[in-house]
Amino acid sequence: MARWQPGAAQRLVVAAVDLFTEQGYDATTVAQIAERAGVTKSTFFRHFSDKRELLVAGQETLSRLLAEGVAEAPADASPLEAVAAGLERASGAMGPANRELGPRLKAAVAASTELQERDALKSVGLAAAMTTALVARGVPEPTAHLAAEMGVLAFKQGYARWSEGGDRDDEEPLAPYALAALEDLRAATASLG
Protein backbone atom coordinates (compact mmCIF):
# COMPACT_ATOMS: atom_id res chain seq x y z
CA MET A 1 0.00 0.00 0.00
CA ALA A 2 1.33 3.44 -0.97
CA ARG A 3 2.21 5.72 1.94
CA TRP A 4 0.00 8.75 2.35
CA GLN A 5 1.51 11.90 0.76
CA PRO A 6 0.72 15.12 2.63
CA GLY A 7 -0.12 18.39 0.84
CA ALA A 8 1.41 21.76 1.68
CA ALA A 9 -1.25 22.72 4.26
CA GLN A 10 -0.77 19.44 6.11
CA ARG A 11 3.03 19.72 6.01
CA LEU A 12 2.73 23.27 7.40
CA VAL A 13 0.59 22.08 10.31
CA VAL A 14 3.01 19.26 11.15
CA ALA A 15 6.02 21.60 10.90
CA ALA A 16 4.31 24.19 13.11
CA VAL A 17 3.33 21.68 15.78
CA ASP A 18 6.86 20.25 15.88
CA LEU A 19 8.39 23.73 16.17
CA PHE A 20 5.91 24.70 18.92
CA THR A 21 7.06 21.60 20.84
CA GLU A 22 10.76 22.29 20.32
CA GLN A 23 10.87 26.02 20.98
CA GLY A 24 7.44 27.18 22.14
CA TYR A 25 4.53 28.83 20.36
CA ASP A 26 5.63 32.44 20.92
CA ALA A 27 9.19 31.90 19.70
CA THR A 28 8.09 30.22 16.45
CA THR A 29 7.83 32.42 13.33
CA VAL A 30 5.95 31.93 10.08
CA ALA A 31 9.31 31.94 8.25
CA GLN A 32 10.55 29.03 10.38
CA ILE A 33 7.35 27.05 9.85
CA ALA A 34 7.53 27.53 6.07
CA GLU A 35 11.22 26.54 6.00
CA ARG A 36 10.63 23.39 8.04
CA ALA A 37 7.74 22.42 5.75
CA GLY A 38 9.88 23.02 2.66
CA VAL A 39 7.63 25.73 1.22
CA THR A 40 7.91 29.50 0.73
CA LYS A 41 6.36 32.08 3.07
CA SER A 42 3.92 33.04 0.32
CA THR A 43 2.73 29.41 0.20
CA PHE A 44 2.12 29.65 3.97
CA PHE A 45 0.01 32.77 3.43
CA ARG A 46 -2.00 31.11 0.66
CA HIS A 47 -3.19 28.60 3.27
CA PHE A 48 -3.25 30.55 6.56
CA SER A 49 -3.49 34.22 7.48
CA ASP A 50 -1.09 33.77 10.42
CA LYS A 51 0.36 31.33 12.96
CA ARG A 52 -2.76 31.43 15.11
CA GLU A 53 -5.09 30.73 12.18
CA LEU A 54 -3.15 27.55 11.48
CA LEU A 55 -4.36 26.21 14.83
CA VAL A 56 -7.90 27.55 14.62
CA ALA A 57 -8.75 26.50 11.04
CA GLY A 58 -9.14 22.81 11.87
CA GLN A 59 -11.33 23.58 14.88
CA GLU A 60 -13.85 25.58 12.88
CA THR A 61 -14.19 22.76 10.34
CA LEU A 62 -14.59 20.22 13.15
CA SER A 63 -17.29 22.27 14.91
CA ARG A 64 -19.18 22.69 11.65
CA LEU A 65 -19.04 18.96 10.82
CA LEU A 66 -20.14 17.90 14.32
CA ALA A 67 -23.08 20.33 14.21
CA GLU A 68 -24.08 19.27 10.68
CA GLY A 69 -24.04 15.60 11.63
CA VAL A 70 -26.24 16.32 14.67
CA ALA A 71 -28.62 18.49 12.61
CA GLU A 72 -29.02 15.96 9.82
CA ALA A 73 -29.58 12.89 12.01
CA PRO A 74 -33.01 11.27 11.47
CA ALA A 75 -35.87 13.12 13.18
CA ASP A 76 -36.50 10.19 15.53
CA ALA A 77 -32.85 9.88 16.60
CA SER A 78 -32.24 10.14 20.36
CA PRO A 79 -29.87 12.87 21.64
CA LEU A 80 -26.96 10.40 21.82
CA GLU A 81 -27.80 8.96 18.40
CA ALA A 82 -27.65 12.49 17.01
CA VAL A 83 -24.28 13.02 18.73
CA ALA A 84 -23.07 9.73 17.22
CA ALA A 85 -24.08 11.05 13.79
CA GLY A 86 -22.03 14.19 14.49
CA LEU A 87 -19.01 12.08 15.49
CA GLU A 88 -19.34 10.01 12.31
CA ARG A 89 -19.54 13.13 10.14
CA ALA A 90 -16.49 14.74 11.78
CA SER A 91 -14.51 11.49 11.86
CA GLY A 92 -15.01 11.06 8.11
CA ALA A 93 -12.98 14.22 7.53
CA MET A 94 -10.01 12.94 9.57
CA GLY A 95 -7.47 11.07 7.46
CA PRO A 96 -3.90 9.79 7.85
CA ALA A 97 -2.58 13.36 8.18
CA ASN A 98 -4.72 13.96 11.26
CA ARG A 99 -3.75 10.58 12.64
CA GLU A 100 -0.02 11.21 12.34
CA LEU A 101 -0.50 14.65 13.89
CA GLY A 102 -2.03 13.22 17.09
CA PRO A 103 1.11 12.32 19.08
CA ARG A 104 2.90 15.48 17.87
CA LEU A 105 0.00 17.69 18.92
CA LYS A 106 -0.13 15.98 22.29
CA ALA A 107 3.58 16.71 22.85
CA ALA A 108 3.17 20.34 21.79
CA VAL A 109 0.18 20.86 24.08
CA ALA A 110 1.98 19.20 27.01
CA ALA A 111 4.89 21.62 26.52
CA SER A 112 2.94 24.89 26.39
CA THR A 113 0.42 26.54 28.69
CA GLU A 114 -0.68 28.72 25.79
CA LEU A 115 -1.47 25.68 23.64
CA GLN A 116 -3.23 24.04 26.60
CA GLU A 117 -5.45 27.11 26.85
CA ARG A 118 -6.20 27.01 23.13
CA ASP A 119 -6.86 23.29 23.25
CA ALA A 120 -9.25 23.76 26.18
CA LEU A 121 -11.08 26.55 24.35
CA LYS A 122 -11.35 24.24 21.34
CA SER A 123 -13.15 21.62 23.46
CA VAL A 124 -15.53 24.29 24.76
CA GLY A 125 -16.21 25.39 21.17
CA LEU A 126 -16.94 21.85 19.99
CA ALA A 127 -19.31 21.27 22.92
CA ALA A 128 -21.09 24.58 22.26
CA ALA A 129 -21.54 23.70 18.56
CA MET A 130 -23.15 20.36 19.40
CA THR A 131 -25.25 21.81 22.25
CA THR A 132 -26.69 24.44 19.89
CA ALA A 133 -27.43 21.81 17.23
CA LEU A 134 -29.14 19.57 19.80
CA VAL A 135 -31.25 22.40 21.23
CA ALA A 136 -32.31 23.22 17.64
CA ARG A 137 -33.61 19.62 17.40
CA GLY A 138 -35.80 20.28 20.45
CA VAL A 139 -33.57 18.55 23.02
CA PRO A 140 -33.99 20.21 26.47
CA GLU A 141 -30.95 22.20 27.68
CA PRO A 142 -29.56 19.95 30.43
CA THR A 143 -29.79 16.89 28.16
CA ALA A 144 -28.24 18.82 25.26
CA HIS A 145 -25.33 20.03 27.43
CA LEU A 146 -24.71 16.56 28.79
CA ALA A 147 -24.93 14.79 25.41
CA ALA A 148 -22.62 17.38 23.83
CA GLU A 149 -20.02 17.01 26.61
CA MET A 150 -20.17 13.23 26.15
CA GLY A 151 -19.63 13.75 22.42
CA VAL A 152 -16.53 15.89 23.00
CA LEU A 153 -15.09 13.43 25.53
CA ALA A 154 -15.74 10.56 23.09
CA PHE A 155 -14.19 12.43 20.17
CA LYS A 156 -11.05 13.28 22.19
CA GLN A 157 -10.68 9.78 23.63
CA GLY A 158 -11.38 8.13 20.27
CA TYR A 159 -8.92 10.42 18.49
CA ALA A 160 -6.23 9.73 21.12
CA ARG A 161 -6.59 5.94 20.79
CA TRP A 162 -6.80 6.07 16.99
CA SER A 163 -3.73 8.27 16.64
CA GLU A 164 -1.69 6.10 19.01
CA GLY A 165 -2.04 3.33 16.41
CA GLY A 166 -1.08 5.55 13.48
CA ASP A 167 1.82 3.36 12.32
CA ARG A 168 -0.30 0.27 11.82
CA ASP A 169 -2.83 0.85 9.04
CA ASP A 170 -3.09 4.07 7.07
CA GLU A 171 -6.63 3.35 5.96
CA GLU A 172 -8.22 2.60 9.34
CA PRO A 173 -10.96 5.18 10.01
CA LEU A 174 -11.44 7.20 13.21
CA ALA A 175 -15.21 6.70 13.49
CA PRO A 176 -15.24 3.27 15.20
CA TYR A 177 -12.87 4.58 17.91
CA ALA A 178 -15.01 7.65 18.60
CA LEU A 179 -18.26 5.64 18.59
CA ALA A 180 -16.81 3.00 20.94
CA ALA A 181 -15.78 5.76 23.38
CA LEU A 182 -19.29 7.24 23.19
CA GLU A 183 -20.79 3.82 23.89
CA ASP A 184 -18.49 3.44 26.94
CA LEU A 185 -19.76 6.78 28.26
CA ARG A 186 -23.39 5.86 27.55
CA ALA A 187 -22.92 2.61 29.46
CA ALA A 188 -21.28 4.58 32.30
CA THR A 189 -24.47 6.61 32.84
CA ALA A 190 -25.97 3.49 34.47
CA SER A 191 -23.36 3.52 37.26
CA LEU A 192 -23.40 7.24 38.17
CA GLY A 193 -25.71 6.64 41.14
Added chain:
Amino acid sequence: MARWQPGAAQRLVVAAVDLFTEQGYDATTVAQIAERAGVTKSTFFRHFSDKRELLVAGQETLSRLLAEGVAEAPADASPLEAVAAGLERASGAMGPANRELGPRLKAAVAASTELQERDALKSVGLAAAMTTALVARGVPEPTAHLAAEMGVLAFKQGYARWSEGGDRDDEEPLAPYALAALEDLRAATASLG
Protein backbone atom coordinates in the same frame (compact mmCIF):
# COMPACT_ATOMS: atom_id res chain seq x y z
CA MET B 1 -28.09 43.44 57.56
CA ALA B 2 -24.58 44.90 57.21
CA ARG B 3 -23.19 44.95 53.68
CA TRP B 4 -20.27 42.68 53.06
CA GLN B 5 -16.89 44.49 53.27
CA PRO B 6 -14.25 43.19 50.87
CA GLY B 7 -10.59 42.80 51.84
CA ALA B 8 -7.65 43.97 49.74
CA ALA B 9 -7.28 40.70 47.80
CA GLN B 10 -10.95 40.73 46.85
CA ARG B 11 -10.85 44.40 45.86
CA LEU B 12 -7.81 43.68 43.69
CA VAL B 13 -9.62 40.85 41.88
CA VAL B 14 -12.69 43.02 41.23
CA ALA B 15 -10.52 45.94 40.04
CA ALA B 16 -8.53 43.65 37.75
CA VAL B 17 -11.61 42.03 36.22
CA ASP B 18 -13.22 45.43 35.58
CA LEU B 19 -10.02 46.76 33.96
CA PHE B 20 -9.71 43.62 31.81
CA THR B 21 -13.25 44.27 30.57
CA GLU B 22 -12.65 47.95 29.90
CA GLN B 23 -9.24 47.81 28.23
CA GLY B 24 -8.27 44.16 27.74
CA TYR B 25 -6.05 41.81 29.71
CA ASP B 26 -2.79 42.63 27.90
CA ALA B 27 -3.16 46.40 28.26
CA THR B 28 -3.84 46.25 32.01
CA THR B 29 -0.88 46.79 34.35
CA VAL B 30 -0.37 45.85 38.00
CA ALA B 31 -0.04 49.59 38.80
CA GLN B 32 -3.49 50.27 37.29
CA ILE B 33 -5.07 47.37 39.17
CA ALA B 34 -3.60 48.56 42.48
CA GLU B 35 -4.72 52.15 41.85
CA ARG B 36 -8.29 51.10 40.98
CA ALA B 37 -8.45 48.95 44.13
CA GLY B 38 -7.14 51.82 46.26
CA VAL B 39 -4.03 49.99 47.44
CA THR B 40 -0.30 50.29 46.77
CA LYS B 41 1.64 48.14 44.32
CA SER B 42 3.42 46.51 47.24
CA THR B 43 0.03 45.47 48.66
CA PHE B 44 -0.71 43.86 45.27
CA PHE B 45 2.54 41.90 45.49
CA ARG B 46 1.79 40.74 49.03
CA HIS B 47 -1.26 38.94 47.61
CA PHE B 48 -0.28 37.96 44.05
CA SER B 49 3.03 37.40 42.26
CA ASP B 50 1.68 38.94 39.04
CA LYS B 51 -1.43 39.71 36.97
CA ARG B 52 -1.76 36.12 35.77
CA GLU B 53 -1.52 34.68 39.28
CA LEU B 54 -4.47 36.82 40.29
CA LEU B 55 -6.62 34.78 37.88
CA VAL B 56 -5.08 31.38 38.64
CA ALA B 57 -5.08 31.56 42.46
CA GLY B 58 -8.83 31.03 42.78
CA GLN B 59 -8.80 28.12 40.39
CA GLU B 60 -6.21 26.16 42.36
CA THR B 61 -8.23 26.58 45.55
CA LEU B 62 -11.39 25.50 43.75
CA SER B 63 -9.75 22.38 42.27
CA ARG B 64 -8.39 21.42 45.68
CA LEU B 65 -11.77 21.86 47.42
CA LEU B 66 -13.65 19.88 44.75
CA ALA B 67 -11.14 17.04 44.97
CA GLU B 68 -11.17 17.04 48.79
CA GLY B 69 -14.96 16.90 48.87
CA VAL B 70 -14.95 13.95 46.46
CA ALA B 71 -12.19 12.16 48.40
CA GLU B 72 -13.86 12.58 51.78
CA ALA B 73 -17.37 11.52 50.73
CA PRO B 74 -18.60 8.39 52.57
CA ALA B 75 -17.13 5.14 51.24
CA ASP B 76 -20.53 3.96 50.02
CA ALA B 77 -21.32 7.22 48.14
CA SER B 78 -22.09 6.77 44.44
CA PRO B 79 -19.93 8.66 41.89
CA LEU B 80 -22.51 11.47 41.62
CA GLU B 81 -22.95 11.60 45.40
CA ALA B 82 -19.18 12.04 45.70
CA VAL B 83 -19.31 14.82 43.06
CA ALA B 84 -22.13 16.46 45.03
CA ALA B 85 -19.90 16.38 48.13
CA GLY B 86 -17.18 18.11 46.09
CA LEU B 87 -19.62 20.79 44.95
CA GLU B 88 -20.75 21.37 48.54
CA ARG B 89 -17.17 21.69 49.76
CA ALA B 90 -16.21 24.15 47.00
CA SER B 91 -19.46 26.10 47.29
CA GLY B 92 -18.86 26.63 50.99
CA ALA B 93 -15.77 28.69 50.15
CA MET B 94 -17.69 31.02 47.84
CA GLY B 95 -19.05 34.09 49.62
CA PRO B 96 -20.57 37.44 48.67
CA ALA B 97 -17.28 38.56 47.04
CA ASN B 98 -17.42 35.65 44.60
CA ARG B 99 -21.08 36.28 43.97
CA GLU B 100 -20.60 39.95 43.09
CA LEU B 101 -17.68 39.00 40.87
CA GLY B 102 -19.82 36.70 38.69
CA PRO B 103 -21.39 39.19 36.25
CA ARG B 104 -18.12 41.19 36.05
CA LEU B 105 -16.11 38.07 35.26
CA LYS B 106 -18.66 37.07 32.62
CA ALA B 107 -18.30 40.48 30.93
CA ALA B 108 -14.50 40.29 31.05
CA VAL B 109 -14.46 36.78 29.56
CA ALA B 110 -16.94 37.76 26.83
CA ALA B 111 -14.64 40.65 25.86
CA SER B 112 -11.35 38.75 25.61
CA THR B 113 -10.24 35.66 23.68
CA GLU B 114 -7.31 35.33 26.06
CA LEU B 115 -9.63 35.22 29.08
CA GLN B 116 -11.90 32.76 27.23
CA GLU B 117 -8.91 30.48 26.77
CA ARG B 118 -7.97 30.76 30.44
CA ASP B 119 -11.55 30.16 31.51
CA ALA B 120 -11.74 27.07 29.31
CA LEU B 121 -8.48 25.74 30.74
CA LYS B 122 -9.88 26.34 34.22
CA SER B 123 -12.86 24.09 33.44
CA VAL B 124 -10.52 21.39 32.15
CA GLY B 125 -8.46 21.67 35.36
CA LEU B 126 -11.53 21.36 37.59
CA ALA B 127 -12.74 18.30 35.66
CA ALA B 128 -9.29 16.71 35.86
CA ALA B 129 -9.11 17.27 39.63
CA MET B 130 -12.48 15.56 40.17
CA THR B 131 -11.73 12.75 37.71
CA THR B 132 -8.50 11.94 39.56
CA ALA B 133 -10.27 11.99 42.93
CA LEU B 134 -13.04 9.71 41.61
CA VAL B 135 -10.58 7.22 40.09
CA ALA B 136 -8.77 7.15 43.45
CA ARG B 137 -12.10 6.05 44.98
CA GLY B 138 -12.17 3.09 42.57
CA VAL B 139 -14.63 4.59 40.07
CA PRO B 140 -13.93 3.23 36.54
CA GLU B 141 -12.50 5.79 34.08
CA PRO B 142 -15.47 6.43 31.78
CA THR B 143 -17.79 6.89 34.76
CA ALA B 144 -15.25 9.13 36.52
CA HIS B 145 -14.81 11.32 33.42
CA LEU B 146 -18.54 11.63 32.92
CA ALA B 147 -19.35 12.35 36.57
CA ALA B 148 -16.55 14.97 36.74
CA GLU B 149 -17.78 16.73 33.57
CA MET B 150 -21.28 16.79 35.06
CA GLY B 151 -19.84 18.30 38.23
CA VAL B 152 -18.08 21.08 36.31
CA LEU B 153 -21.20 21.85 34.24
CA ALA B 154 -23.28 21.93 37.43
CA PHE B 155 -20.79 24.18 39.24
CA LYS B 156 -20.66 26.63 36.32
CA GLN B 157 -24.43 26.69 35.83
CA GLY B 158 -25.09 26.95 39.56
CA TYR B 159 -22.55 29.75 39.95
CA ALA B 160 -24.03 31.66 36.99
CA ARG B 161 -27.58 31.48 38.43
CA TRP B 162 -26.44 32.28 41.97
CA SER B 163 -24.39 35.30 40.90
CA GLU B 164 -27.22 36.67 38.73
CA GLY B 165 -29.17 37.10 42.00
CA GLY B 166 -26.28 38.74 43.86
CA ASP B 167 -28.23 41.89 44.77
CA ARG B 168 -30.97 40.03 46.61
CA ASP B 169 -29.53 38.33 49.68
CA ASP B 170 -25.90 38.53 50.71
CA GLU B 171 -26.12 35.43 52.87
CA GLU B 172 -27.68 33.03 50.38
CA PRO B 173 -25.24 30.15 49.76
CA LEU B 174 -24.11 28.79 46.37
CA ALA B 175 -24.46 25.10 47.24
CA PRO B 176 -28.23 24.69 46.59
CA TYR B 177 -27.81 26.22 43.11
CA ALA B 178 -24.93 23.90 42.20
CA LEU B 179 -26.69 20.82 43.61
CA ALA B 180 -29.92 21.65 41.76
CA ALA B 181 -27.98 21.93 38.49
CA LEU B 182 -26.31 18.57 39.18
CA GLU B 183 -29.71 17.00 39.85
CA ASP B 184 -31.01 18.40 36.51
CA LEU B 185 -28.08 16.76 34.74
CA ARG B 186 -28.60 13.46 36.60
CA ALA B 187 -32.26 13.47 35.58
CA ALA B 188 -31.19 14.25 31.99
CA THR B 189 -29.22 10.99 31.77
CA ALA B 190 -32.57 9.18 31.51
CA SER B 191 -33.41 10.93 28.22
CA LEU B 192 -30.08 10.56 26.38
CA GLY B 193 -31.32 7.53 24.41
